Amino acid sequence: MQEFVRKSVLMIKPYLPGKPIEETKRQLGLRQVIKLASNENPLGASPKALGAMKKCLSGVYRYPDAQGFYLKKRLAKYFGLSSEHFVLGNGSDELIDIVIKTFVEPDESIVTSESAFLEYEIIAQINDRKVKTAPLRYFKFDLGAILKLVDKKTKLIFIANPNNPTGTYVTKYEVSDFLNALPAHILVVFDEAYDTFIDVNDYPDSLSYLRRKKRVIILRTFSKGHGLAGLRLGYAIADPGLVSCMERVRLPFNVNILAQAAGLAALDDRDFIKRTRKIVLKGKQFIYDELSAMGIGYVPSVANFILIDAGRDSMEVFKSMLKFGVIVRDMKQYGLDNFIRLTIGTQKENTRSMRVLKKVLKEKS
Ligand SMILES: Cc1ncc(COP(=O)(O)O)c(C=O)c1O
Numbered sequence: 001m002q003e004f005v006r007k008s009v010l011m012i013k014p015y016l017p018g019k020p021i022e023e024t025k026r027q028l029g030l031r032q033v034i035k036l037a038s039n040e041n042p043l044g045a046s047p048k049a050l051g052a053m054k055k056c057l058s059g060v061y062r063y064p065d066a067q068g069f070y071l072k073k074r075l076a077k078y079f080g081l082s083s084e085h086f087v088l089g090n091g092s093d094e095l096i097d098i099v100i101k102t103f104v105e106p107d108e109s110i111v112t113s114e115s116a117f118l119e120y121e122i123i124a125q126i127n128d129r130k131v132k133t134a135p136l137r138y139f140k141f142d143l144g145a146i147l148k149l150v151d152k153k154t155k156l157i158f159i160a161n162p163n164n165p166t167g168t169y170v171t172k173y174e175v176s177d178f179l180n181a182l183p184a185h186i187l188v189v190f191d192e193a194y195d196t197f198i199d200v201n202d203y204p205d206s207l208s209y210l211r212r213k214k215r216v217i218i219l220r221t222f223s224k225g226h227g228l229a230g231l232r233l234g235y236a237i238a239d240p241g242l243v244s245c246m247e248r249v250r251l252p253f254n255v256n257i258l259a260q261a262a263g264l265a266a267l268d269d270r271d272f273i274k275r276t277r278k279i280v281l282k283g284k285q286f287i288y289d290e291l292s293a294m295g296i297g298y299v300p301s302v303a304n305f306i307l308i309d310a311g312r313d314s315m316e317v318f319k320s321m322l323k324f325g326v327i328v329r330d331m332k333q334y335g336l337d338n339f340i341r342l343t344i345g346t347q348k349e350n351t352r353s354m355r356v357l358k359k360v361l362k363e364k365s
Contacts, residue, residue, distance in 0.1 A: 081207075
């Protein structure tokens with residue numbers, strides 16, 4: 001039946017999501033399984049968001065507000081911008097698709113980095129758009145190498161900041177030089193899915209570029225810091241002139257009623273964000289210390305996950321850890337064959353993941 005399928009679709013290597021807990025329990029007959037494979041929030045969901053959803057459950061027989069009026073208004077207040085600066089998405093994944101569909105002509109191309117968030121390439125491929133990738137430098141986006149790939153046909157650049165799966169970031173100095181050197185016909189997307197966890201002083205204030213009319217689009221999500229990954233809610237922030245065109249591409253009811261209500265409440269849940277940051281930053285230090293004590297290499301991260309150099313085939317390490325009920329992510333699909341990515345969990349989960357990693361690496365050495 002493949003003769004019916006578009007060639008570019010046949011070429012796609014499907015995105016492999018983190019293995020679900022229930023599936024793992026079923027397949028391996030395990031009772032206690034922890035998932036540290038999809039960079040979810042260790043505290044669960046924002047309690048204010050949960051409360052808001054309960055209140056509007058009975059309203060789900062109606063279509064959602066296609067414009068997301070109240071959520072956009074709340075976001076505008078939060079950022080000191082206008083509602084016209086926002087596009088809501090079914091997760092920021094959907095916004096990647098909307099951005100590509102809105103701005104990239106069939107003969108134009110997209111530039112990003114190797115071992116960047118995989119959806120840029122996959123969604124570009126679905127849309128029949130070409131992607132060029134620059135090599136990473138010390139596991140970081142190399143903005144100089146990206147500039148070298150840019151030509152007349154480049155329309156869009158995706159910068160995951162911080163990058164998933166490396167956890168590294170580009171600094172405000174690097175970004176400033178980069179934007180100054182960039183030709184005027186190119187839009188830059190800063191994907192800031194992990195902004196909640198930033199603990200460095202030289203992280204770029206991408207909103208300041210937007211305010212200065214630079215051609216930037218910022219992507220944010222409620223999946224990580226707000227703990228709402230299962231609801232699917234993200235947003236793009238951009239110049240209203242760009243937003244109005246993205247709105248033409250967006251499907252009318254892409255963000256459901258519960259997600260809109262939860263997003264509104266989650267933005268006000270500062271206590272939850274504070275607690276999330278605290279547990280992630282503390283957990284990160286604990287894992288760093290454990291890895292260092294074991295002599296295992298890792299890439300310092302500003303996100304809620306850590307790229308770990310397992311020093312051997314990552315699929316084997318993934319499978320071995322799975323047998324002990326710990327789901328991590330092997331990094332083969334990112335071309336990092338000896339690396340696993342570990343999400344920072346609760347203290348109990350972190351202790352268990354470190355114990356299991358130690359056991360697994362010792363067994364095989
Ligand atoms: C860098 C990056 N961007 C975007 C996303 C998509 O997030 P969502 O679609 O859940 O908003 C992810 C998810 O892991 C991510 O790591």
